[in-house]
Amino acid sequence: MDLITPEFGLFFWQTIVFLVLIFIMAKFAWRPILGAVNKREESINDALASAEEARKEMQNLKADNEQLLKEARAERDAILKEAREIKEKIIAEATEDAQKKADRIVTQAQENIKLEKQAAMTELKNHVATLSIEIAEKVIRKELSSDEKQHQMIEKMLGDVSTLN
């Protein structure tokens, strides 16, 4: 029966010792330990949260970079396109200009040729006229080489004039 009859002395000591133990352990062991552990867990959680934030920021930055890259690429494409257009325009203008210049040169050349031709024709006419006058002079000189002939001539011319009247 001793086995299952609680002894008061032991019960008394157990209660006192345990009560004191709870209080001193709570004050000097459990609270500092749990406090430190909680603090550490919080700092770990904070560190994890900030790491997550950094990761998100990284992602944002990456997205921003990609956006920037995309924009830059688009701008480059636009510039290239514009440049190509300008080039084509310049070529087209140059071609047109050249054509015009060529046309003008050709026209000028033709006019020049025409003028030269006319000049040449005029000169030729003059030449022919001179030549004809010289020939006529020579012929007249020859015709009028004697007085008789001169008389004949005057006669004839007078005859013509009279017939004309």
Place this chain on the structure above:
Amino acid sequence: MIAHKSFKIIVTLTLAFALLPFLAFASADPVENETEEKFNPTDMILHHIGDSHGWHFFGKGDNSFTLPLPVILWTENGLVTFMSSEFHHDTEGEYIVEKDGMSFVNYHETIYKLEDGAETVVFDEEHHPQNASAPLDLSITKNVAAMFLTVILMIWFFFGLAGFHKKNEHAPKGFNNVLETLVLFVRDEIAKPQIGEKKYMKFMPFLLTVFFFIWITNLLGLLPGAANVTGNIAVTVSLGLFTLALIVMNGNKDYWKHVFWMPGIPTFVKPILAVVEVLGVFIKPIALMIRLFANITAGHIIILSLLGLIFILESAGVAGISVPFALFITILELLVAFLQAFIFTMLSALFIGMAVAEHEHH
């Protein structure tokens, strides 16, 4: 690597300690044969699991090695104190200690104050003393001394861990890390799930103290010559009353309403259920008391019985079978030591959690 090494050391030490009691028994054996006393296994077992006024290690009679402990008695004439060694290892009520004009004898670890002129305690048929009375015994018995040992160990361990945390921010290493893991085990596996995130902190000091107190005491109880503290009903009654006190002090309105006037059932059932529930309030801690007491005591009785077989059958050959069995049970007891500490703490937390739970009303 370090953890592996220390595990090996722990296993070796455990085995060494588990084997030591057999050595103690071996030395006790020839003495008993010499005196030609018939070996009484019940007495031997009850002696080993019971409390005593001195801490006996080995030997018999005046040759025994016993640590004397203070005897503190509250008599009608005031407080009387003397060392247990003054009884000269006598537990049969034969050796009389005279103190402050009073005579005391130790009869089977109960100290009686003899009436004037009496030489020895005389019992009637119902085992009531006729010529003596038992004063209030507040002695530092073997169990109280063992309890102090646990307290010293706990203070040493956990003040060390607290000191570490005062100086360092990072997680501890080695033994402190083991302690911290166990503290976190109590917090995360026992307190938080049973009581809830909001209120668990208030009960952590009790739960941690009770867990480590029971576990360390259980383990110390497995050492040879150690006291059977957690296997003593007075100790478990005290522990159980702490749980009961916490439930009663912290039970909220909802809890008491569920005890005395259970909502949601027909009115005529309510008084019947109230009786059951009120009984339940007390049965829960009583179950805790008996479970811890019975498990630890049963473990000790099994080990002692297996070893007692050697002396009952008076054959050393039996040792070949009973020693390995006792060793196996001892190792099993290492597991039980933890398991009982865990169950006691777990159920205390569960009952407290029930008392402080916020019910959702439908």
